[in-house]
Amino acid sequence: MKRHLNVLSLLVLLAFTPSIASAGFGDMLKEKAKKAVQGDKKGKATKAASSESGGIKSAIQPPATPENATKFTAALQLEVSEREKTVQFLKTVKSRDVYEKCKVDFMMSADGQKLSQKYMEVMSVAGKPEYQKRLEAVGAEMEKQIETRCGPDPNRYNDGWRAQAMREALGKASDDFAEDDYAYHTWKEWVVEFCKYIEELKKDPDYKTKLAKIEDEGLRIPGFGQGIHYVYTASEANLLLEQCDTLMPLINKTL
Numbered sequence: 001m002k003r004h005l006n007v008l009s010l011l012v013l014l015a016f017t018p019s020i021a022s023a024g025f026g027d028m029l030k031e032k033a034k035k036a037v038q039g040d041k042k043g044k045a046t047k048a049a050s051s052e053s054g055g056i057k058s059a060i061q062p063p064a065t066p067e068n069a070t071k072f073t074a075a076l077q078l079e080v081s082e083r084e085k086t087v088q089f090l091k092t093v094k095s096r097d098v099y100e101k102c103k104v105d106f107m108m109s110a111d112g113q114k115l116s117q118k119y120m121e122v123m124s125v126a127g128k129p130e131y132q133k134r135l136e137a138v139g140a141e142m143e144k145q146i147e148t149r150c151g152p153d154p155n156r157y158n159d160g161w162r163a164q165a166m167r168e169a170l171g172k173a174s175d176d177f178a179e180d181d182y183a184y185h186t187w188k189e190w191v192v193e194f195c196k197y198i199e200e201l202k203k204d205p206d207y208k209t210k211l212a213k214i215e216d217e218g219l220r221i222p223g224f225g226q227g228i229h230y231v232y233t234a235s236e237a238n239l240l241l242e243q244c245d246t247l248m249p250l251i252n253k254t255l
Helices: 002-016 031-038 066-090 096-108 110-123 131-150 159-177 183-201 207-217 234-253
Strands: 219-222 229-232
Touching: 066 159, 066 183, 066 234, 096 110, 096 131, 110 131, 159 183, 183 207, 183 219, 183 229, 183 234, 207 234, 229 234
Parallel strands: none
Antiparallel strands: 219 229
């Protein structure tokens, strides 16, 4: 009976001891990552307002230079890498049923019983100095041993945790690219619209003629709203024509 009471006490402690590993994780989520995902609520445009005729002027910031294109590629690779780390980590997380069975088996083991005894000893001096610290220490030791035996807790690493981790990956990539939080998102949109347009243009019988004109004069792609266009100077168009095959697969992995 005493052995079963010890196990029951240990179960209660597991249920109510705060997770040390997840403490403070919400603080890691940067505001800049939220902006990049959700868009600036102040309505900062991602599409350049332009008349439908006249000279084409560059609107992308930071400027579309080979150096910035290289930085953008590196930022995309960073985001893809960070996202992949999250995906691979989650593959190590057991299902809830398997994890709970493993946890109970551990509690019934000799090591689990030792922890249960420690817990009972701390409870016997409840209210005395440093009681809370001692209780937290037992909880931390318990979590560590259970994770070693059973792997990460699936109740902690849920869909919400995954979404936060993906936003954090986005924030790191955004920081890596430019100081302006919105620049990374803008470049993604700007590149996608151009590369999609060129891919569709390839189906046009007059593709080569139209492509030559784009290389010579630049390009306007209608956006949403009257007089709103994605605009690309000739130099920007030529830069992206060389980059689409590299950038689009990376961008697609971040969507």
